[in-house]
Amino acid sequence: MTVMTGRSIAPAVSPRARRSPTADLAEWRPRSLCRWVEDPDLFFDPRPERQRAAAAVCRGCPVRTQCLSAEVPHDDASYVSGVFGGLTETQRLALRGERQLGHVPHLGVAQRLAGPGWGTWVMARERAGLTLSEMCAAVAEYGLVVDEVTVLVAVWWLGGELCRVPAPCEGDKRRLRRRLAEDYGLLLRELTAAGLRQQDVAAYLGVPLAEVTAAFKILSRGDVEARCGERVAA
Numbered sequence: 279m280t281v282m283t284g285r286s287i288a289p290a291v292s293p294r295a296r297r298s299p300t301a302d303l304a305e306w307r308p309r310s311l312c313r314w315v316e317d318p319d320l321f322f323d324p325r326p327e328r329q330r331a332a333a334a335v336c337r338g339c340p341v342r343t344q345c346l347s348a349e350v351p352h353d354d355a356s357y358v359s360g361v362f363g364g365l366t367e368t369q370r371l372a373l374r375g376e377r378q379l380g381h382v383p384h385l386g387v388a389q390r391l392a393g394p395g396w397g398t399w400v401m402a403r404e405r406a407g408l409t410l411s412e413m414c415a416a417v418a419e420y421g422l423v424v425d426e427v428t429v430l431v432a433v434w435w436l437g438g439e440l441c442r443v444p445a446p447c448e449g450d451k452r453r454l455r456r457r458l459a460e461d462y463g464l465l466l467r468e469l470t471a472a473g474l475r476q477q478d479v480a481a482y483l484g485v486p487l488a489e490v491t492a493a494f495k496i497l498s499r500g501d502v503e504a505r506c507g508e509r510v511a512a
């Protein structure tokens with residue numbers, strides 16, 4: 279991936295604007311960094327390594343918050359595919375699930391957490407394996423009260439992979455579906471009751487769709503019902 283610096287090769291509009299005519303009118307578009315990218319298709323490529331490269335461009339973009347909060351319909355092709363506002367397809371799908379549940383990130387605070395003052399600190403804790411709630415608590419110790427979805431966006435902007443279900447360790451990976459059904463069964467049901475599809479649930483939790491589908495099958499068989507019921511009673 280190359281970010282071009284010569285004026286003569288700059289496209290008239292950003293890659294995003296090319297695919298989303300309404301966003302073309304936004305006053306911040308001329309300042310978008312993706313206007314200067316030699317290969318605009320980078321932002322629409324489904325391959326994870328290409329999405330990471332595109333998100334790295336967004337990391338230095340001065341209009342990242344405006345881009346992510348742009349009023350593009352969530353079923354607009356330019357929003358559904360590729361990288362937008364510094365987030366990958368899966369991360370935006372997760373964000374969409376968060377919004378369906380009423381969790382709206384404070385992008386100004388996320389920008390601050392992902393900025394030069396906080397960014398290194400946040401990523402050090404992400405690498406240390408803090409869960410999302412532990413991360414919020416750690417930030418609060420410094421007097422900044424943030425909600426989980428705001429921390430998520432900040433970590434994703436920084437290139438981290440924090441998600442709602444902590445990444446299982448190696449030995450736990452094969453048991454993930456069982457763990458989802460047993461420990462997150464009630465949440466899985468709440469999410470579907472809120473209208474999330476299985477792929478939305480998978481993105482929201484940050485786990486593979488196949489594991490979510492398998493967890494729903496376990497739940498439908500009812501063999502973890504008793505344990506879920508015990509947790510509710512407790």
Ligand code: SF4
Binds near residue numbers: 310321
């Ligand atoms: S955040 Fe990324 S996709 Fe959005 S305008 Fe900036 S560089 Fe382009």
